[in-house]
Amino acid sequence: MTFAPGVAHRFWNAGEDELVGSGYIRPPDNIEYFLTEIYASMRRSGGERPGFFDAAHLSQRYRSEFEMVAVPAPVRWLVFPVLAAAGRLLGLHRRFADAPAPVRRPRPGNGV
Numbered sequence: 001m002t003f004a005p006g007v008a009h010r011f012w013n014a015g016e017d018e019l020v021g022s023g024y025i026r027p028p029d030n031i032e033y034f035l036t037e038i039y040a041s042m043r044r045s046g047g048e049r050p051g052f053f054d055a056a057h058l059s060q061r062y063r064s065e066f067e068m069v070a071v072p073a074p075v076r077w078l079v080f081p082v083l084a085a086a087g088r089l090l091g092l093h094r095r096f097a098d099a100p101a102p103v104r105r106p107r108p109g110n111g112v
Contacts, residue, residue, distance in 0.1 A: 008069040029103045034062050037096070053092045056083035062102050 001023075003009045013019035025031050037058055041050035049055070059068050059080050068076060087093050 008067070010070060027103075029065050030062055030100050031066070033100055034058060034066055037099075053083055053087040053090075056080040057087050057093045057096060060084040061096070061099065064102050064104050 001009075011021070037054065038050050041054035041058075042048065044054075045051040050058070055068065055071070056079070059066070059071070059076060061084075071080075084093075
């Protein structure tokens, strides 16, 4: 499969067996870090979703690269910024201290 830049997509396993896939992302930027931390958060929370503060922090930090479209837009735009700020105040994101810097790109439609 090929996904054009900006086209929403997601990965999931519809079966019971382990899903093994291969591919590449160009440019790779921070996708490996982002996905590794999302899945680590899911393991820590013991659920099918990352922890709220982790999801908020990662989605805010890397918003120029990725968007969690499975999360309703009002949550991404209103709730996540508040949760990310609260997480910073509470020191909940110290584990992300060595996180790579986000790649800043012009957003489509902003005249750049």
